[in-house]
Amino acid sequence: MDNIAGTKSSLTWAVHISVVVLVALWLFPTVGLLVSSFRTADQIATGGWWKAMFPSEQNLTLRTLAPDTAVQEGTLYVISGNLFETGKDAEISRFGISSQHVDAFTVGDTAELRNGSLITVQPDGAYRMTSVEPFSGKRGSRVFVTATTPPEFTLKNYQNVLFDPANREGMAKAFFNTLTVTIPATIIPIVIAAFAAFALAWMEFPGRALLIAAIVALLVVPLQLALIPLLKFHNNIGIGKGYIGVWMAHTGFGLPLAIYLLRNYMVGLPRDIIENARVDGATDFQIFTRIILPLSFPALASFAIFQFLWTWNDLLVALVFLIDATGETTVMTKQIVELLGTRGGNWEILATSAFVSISVPLIFFFAMQKYLVRGLLAGSVK
């Protein structure tokens, strides 16, 4: 609408800047978590993630080699080597030999340790420790350095969270549990709803309007009301807490939206096709499976993505209907809440776990955004 009557708005640049700011604001929190999930615990704890792209100055505690690696050079005993593991690209500016004065010496200076030996540290971490007496003890001496380290990212967090055989965080199992909950809970309501929506859209029968009104009403009933009655019901029929219960609950809770979306879509299908098929002698069942279902694919996809997102991201239904005292069937959302409580400070684990759980819906979101938008537009009660 910009170019109507030649009124190219002079505000265009302001619009661009505002949108950039808006997008940045909306992206910033998520990017923070993503970047954090690729950093080590130390890095996360010592500096904001927005500094991760730049070299950072850190205080590190390192150790020289053990005394038994000393070699004799003339009258001196010498230990030499590099404080860093090979391949680390850091630059030391200052160092110290006691935890009270971690930056007592400049690199290149020589410091005297308590046992009388001398140590010199170079910027790249190389050191040389000399003593007139033989070195004693089991471990090397501690050296405190102030070093500038380049940006560094690691995949180790993901390895720990997903592939650690001990599976301390339980995320790998929770991932499969979530998947186990999600897939049947997405497919079954679609089948049930499709048949019902067809009846509501293309069949004449008394009470149809009332049924549609009831479905619109049920769309907004808070599922909080269903928790206790259904838990009681599940216990009474003997399925208790478990997958069957959670599948049934998700099916029930997803149905109103599914029927509503599908009916609205099916009503809009061309009447001619359906009537022609009737004239040609097709039964209702054939019309449904051969004509309506294939034509309704966009609406089916819309609902499928909704239901998938909702069941994958759900916490409450899983807490009430699925997760029992053994915790064997825990899902990712529950696991993350647990981590927030017990490992609230371990951001590397939290960030990575959260991102593992977020990534699947995000992939779906970007792949099927078209259907999601279409579903939203059809699903909000006009």
Place this chain on the structure above:
Amino acid sequence: MHPAFQGLITIIIGVGGCVGYFYFSNQFLDKILFPPQGANAGRNINRANLIRPWLFLAPAILALGLYLAYPVVETMRLSLTERVPGGGSAFVGLDNYQQMLGEPKFWEALRNNMLWLVIVPAFSTAFGLLAAQLTDRISWGNVAKSLIFMPMAISFVGAAVIWKLVYDTRPIGQDQIGVLNAVYLALGGAEPKTWLTIPLWNNIFLMAVLVWIQTGFAMVILSAALRGISEETIEAAIIDGANPFQIFFKIKVPQISGTIVVVWTTITIVVLKVFDIVFAMTNGQWETQVLANYMYDKLFRANDWGVGSASAMIIMLLVTPILIWNVRNARKEMR
């Protein structure tokens, strides 16, 4: 049995069962009960067509009735009863409600819910409208839209973790790793604050999470509505010399007011049910309780089904006006 395998079997049984049910019940109707041939062919066809809709609807009606309609009634009944030790329950009238109204935590939850109800829909809709209007006019608008829309796909729990990092606090003197504190200190704040423990303000910080999620939804719907506005009205306004702000507020907004109401009410319903965010971020501590979390506390921590059901009924009560409004609109549309 491995749960994934169990899941696979469930899909097969569930889907196969449904399809089988629909297929065989239709066959039964057409072939055995009312075959469209013989002496009564005409009458049989009519009868079959009378019954068939209910065959198609039966599983859905059963599931809806059992999983949504029955619980409303049952919760109402539970809210009027109390469990007696040793099983069973006794009718106690409005005692549960009375007990609930006497609890300061309930009033705190109600007050916070009201705050949520005002602030979250208002800001989500406003930001959504702003984003819709701005992105509609630029070439890379679709990319911007899908990035603002993205939080919709993120779970409330995931969002809670994301925002906990934003609100994180380190002791004074250390480098802050939470953006909010870093910005606060950079702007001259004296010392880092633990944002989620400051009463009343912490509610705002929790609401920010939901606004962040819901803005994308508002934007998508409103953007479609903005595109539906007839160009003539805007053209006429331009010719009459209206500036862009006037066009937006006086021409466009009034024309999409219906959609704005829809967006507003839809977000209101989400807000009334908000649970995960509070549960994961503060669990109702530091005066951030909301009704849904209060209810969860009562049901599963205090094991008090009576009061829990009573608070669920309060949520239902708050939803009811929207429910009636939606139903009336839907009926109007069908006519």
